Amino acid sequence: MAAEPTSQPADAAPAHAGASTEAAQSGGGLPQFKFEFWGGQIVWLILIFAVLYTLLAKVFVPRLRKILDVRAETIASAVEQAKTVQAEADAQAAAAKAEIDQARAASRALAADAKAKATAELNKRQAAEDERLAGELAQAEDRIRGLRDAAMSNVNGIAVETAQAIVERLTGAKVTAADIKAAARAGQGAA
Known part of the structure; x- marks a missing residue:
């Protein structure tokens, strides 16, 4: 079924258009500024303010x-935990510094002990070497003395033989x- 268009009189459309034009020209302006609408606006303002205040006071705030x-x-x-962690870190840093100082003192003592041991060992070795060299020197001096005595006894013999050959x-x-030995003794006695 098709809807039938309602028929309006031809002159009705222009009359309706004229009425709205008259209303716009006669009152015009915004209804918020008309005194007769203020009562409803105040009621809505109070109602919306109350709802918003209730929502803010009871829900959002x-x-x-x-x-x-x-x-x-x-x-x-977090600040308290950071302070606690900082205090623990400071305590650990102080403990680590104390350990480092202790380790340094121990290493210095160990180095001094090692140096003393090395010096004692060196002195011991040097004394042993000096003793060995003194023994060798004494043996060398004994050999030199023996060789000198042997050479001196040979010198007399060589001197006698040389004197015999020269004479x-x-x-x-x-x-x-x-005769040569007697002449040498006589020459030494005269001198």
């Missing part, structure tokens, strides 16, 4: 306050070793 309190508690606990060559006569 408590939630916001709860969030701010949780945030403040979180910050306070024989110069004079042509043979001289005995006893």
Whole structure:
């Protein structure tokens, strides 16, 4: 079924258009500024203010306050925890410094002990080496003394033989070793 268009008189449309034009021209302006609408506006203002105030006071502000309190508690606990951790870190740093100082003192003592042991060992070795060298020096001096004595006894023999050879060559006569020794003694006694 098709809807039938309602028929309106041809002159009705222009009359309706003219009425709205008249209303716009006669009153015009915003209804909020007309005194007859103020009563309803005040009622709605109070009603909306009451609803918004109730929502803010009972819902939004408590939630916001709860969030701010949780945030403040979180910050306070974090600060307290940071202070505790800082105090522990300071205590650990002091303990570590004390351990380092102790280790340094122990290492210095160990180094001094090692140096003393090394010096004692060096002195011991040096004394042993000096003793060994003194023994070798004494043996060398004994050998030198023996060689000198042997050379000195040979010198007398060589001197006698040389003197015999010189006298024989110069004079042509043979001289005995006893004569040369007697002449050497006589020469030393005169000097």
